[in-house]
Amino acid sequence: MWDYTDKVKDHFLKPRNVGELEGANGVGEAGSLNCGDALKLFLKVNENERIVDASFMTFGCASAVASSSALTEIVKGMTLDAAAKLTNDDISDYLDGLPKEKMHCSVMGQAALKKAIADYRGVQIMAKPGEIVCECFEVTDLEIIDVVKANGIKTTEIVTDYLKAGGGCGQCLERIEEIIESVHSKG
Amino acid sequence: MKIVYTDNNATTKTADEVIQEMLPYFGELYGNPSSMHTFGDKVAKKLIQARQRVADLINADPEEIIFTSCGTESDNAAIYSAINAFPDKKHIITSNVEHPGINKFYEYLQKNRGYEVTYVPVDEKGLLDLDILDKNMSDNTAVVSLMWANNETGVLFPIEKIAKKVNEKGIVFHTDAVQAAGKIPIDVKKAGVDMLSLSGHKIHAPKGVAALYVKKGFKFSPLLIGGHQEQGRRGGTENTASIIGLGKACELARENLSVMNTNVRELRDYLQTRLLEKIESSSVNGDLDQRLPNTLSIGFDAVEGESILLMLDRDGICASSGSACTSGSLEPSHVLMAMKVPFKSAHGSIRFSLSHYNTKAEMDIIVASLVPVIQQLRDMSPFWKNGKMV
Structure with missing residues (x-):
């Protein structure tokens, strides 16, 4: 069994901010069904570019759900500029750490956040650079x-x-x- | 919290009768069965009885039974022995749904010893393609090894039919019967297998003891080279208490075989029917008929297995999954992938494996827990909307 922290267990069994968010104006998706985990992140951003509400829908393991739940809690109240600087480590730290095999769950959170911010700003995320x-x-x-x-x-x-x-x-x-x-x- | 244990293909509760049988041999009866004194001989006599009991479960002769430490050792010893018996033959045939205990050994032989391994595929129900098996047997084939029952789905291969084909070609045939032994009737003489592996902890004996059946006359070469134990076929002082426990467990398994195929099967079918009825977009993995009586592998669309397991765990229910996330790998189980189970349900597949200790009330507890768990996870899933997969 994975050695999940109490915070991971808590956010998995009692996830915060689940479901579609009415009035969301920034939506980002990461992962896929085939990969075994996927996250859809909803942000509601006000005219001052502050995230006033956030929610998620996640398909995945306990750490994927917990990472998503943690992410929504972290970004609520943040400005978009501050949110854009979040890293996967911030998500993992918020949960008092993830098993190393599960770090990709926090990376997925970061990826969805980037996409949601780009969606709000109306920026197209280009096809991934590199090979x-x-x-x-x-x-x-x-x-x-x-x-x-x-x-x-x-x-x-x-x-x-x-x-x-x-x-x-x-x-x-x-x-x-x-x-x-x-x-x-x-x- | 009361535990509902439905993970018997992973391991089983050591039966109370088995523990009672073993206890004296941990304590006052600690003699070495090889010793030249009556004290040790008392243990030797008990081992004779244990060997007979194991043999009786599969209709073998006692001298055809070698005690080992685990199913993996039995499997490794069988393949090692088969390739040593025919050192010029460099080809092995198996299936693509075998247990890692044997698969990893093939990978080793492929990489380091120049063996060619043919993995015969299974169809969507997990049944073996016998035509492909036929077409790939050649003069260069040292051994064909196929599991009798699959650990994840419970799907059975027609071992008697296969053994006949393999025997006709004069090729050695081994079967990994770790999941089959004690759950379905096994008669090695009738089946015509050369070697068969079984493991104690799957049939209510303790962990750390297993057996390998080797047909009389087969030129066996030991994996553990050492003392004269097991007629020189497996060195090392016998794990006496555990072997005695394995003997008792085999005796009990033989007595319980009809219970397994009536009561336990009914419980499994009851659980299966209730879950399919109560949870939409759910499907059973594997052939419904050619299947162990105790195993149910069931997939739920749009949700992920580890999450299901951990929520069941919260309710005291022990099961396992074919999901990637529980194992630390990223792909769903190689068995479900080999069966081309679609990703949407493969990731959300759960295995319930029962024993005669389970009750109908426990099946109801599982249903009562699982229905809201799947609903909760689907409510959270981006792939589920208005009662269906999106």
């Missing part, structure tokens, strides 16, 4: 480089924990290893 490395979960080399740099990751397993990349068919694991090496060799 797809993991076909199963559509993860690019740039995303892998980012997460490796930010978290000082040394192994493919940890990349998989964060991004899912390499967790499907496994064919891209060698490529991920090359990316990790190149990031660290460049210092």
Whole structure:
């Protein structure tokens, strides 16, 4: 069984802000049915660009639900600029940590938030920059480089924990290893 | 909180009768069965009885039974022995729904020992494609190994029919009967298998003890090379208390076989019917007839298995799932994927596996818990709207 913190359990069994949000003016989706987790985030932003309300709908495991619930609690009352700076670690920290295999749940929260903000601002999120490395979960080399740099990751397993990349068919694991090496060799 | 335990394909409660049978051999009767004194011989005599009891469950002769430490050891020893018996043959046939206890060993043989492994596919009901099996057996095939019953879905392979085909070609046949033993009648003589694995903790014996049936006359080569124990086929001082427990459990399993195929089957069918009735967009994984009497794998659209399990856990209900998230991997179970179960229900598949200790009242508790759990998760799911999948 996963070693979930009391906060994760609490937000899973009693999730806050569930359901569609009436009057939402920023909606972001991340994940997919095939991946096994997906999140739809609803934001209600006022004229001062402050998030006055937030809600979510999530398909996924306990940590996906808890991460979504935590995310809505974190962003409520924040300005969009502040919300845009949130990272997956902020979500994980709010929950007193996630098992490392479940870090991708917090990454999904961050991704949905980015999309919801872009939706509110009417900005098109361009097709992901970079080159797809993991076909199963559509993860690019740039995303892998980012997460490796930010978290000082040394192994493919940890990349998989964060991004899912390499967790499907496994064919891209060698490529991920090359990316990790190149990031660290460049210092 | 009262626990409702319906995860018997994972492991079972050690039967009270088994514990009573074992207790003296942890305590005052600690002798080594190999010793040249009456004190040790008392234990040796009890092991003879245990071996007979295990043999009786599958209609083997006692000298055809080797005691091992777990199902994985039995499986590994069987395959290792088969390939050693025919060192020039470099091909193995199995299915794509086997247990990791044997699958990982094939991967090792493929990577490091130059073996070619054919994984015979199953259809949407989990049934084996016998044509493909036929077409792939060749002079180069060292062993065919197929599970008797699938641990996740309970689907049965027609082992007697398969063994006949394999025997005709003169190829060694092993079956992993870890889930089948004690749940359906097994007769190794009638089935014509060369080797068969079974495990204690799936049939109300303790963990850490299992057996491998090896047909008389088969040239067996041991995996654990050591002392003369098990007729030189498995070195190491016997795990006496556990072996005695396994013997008792096999005796009980034989007595309970009809209960398993009447009462337990009825309970499983009752649970299945109630859940399908009460929860829309739910479906059973695997063939309904060719299936263990105690196993129900059921998928719920638009929800995820780990969440279901943890909410059931809150209500004291123990089950397991074919979902990715519970195992730490990201894909749903290889068994459900092999059966091409769609993602929408594969991720939300739950396995209930019963034993004769379960009651109808417990099935009602499961239904009463699961109906609102699925509703709550669907209310939260972005893939569920107005009573259907979107």
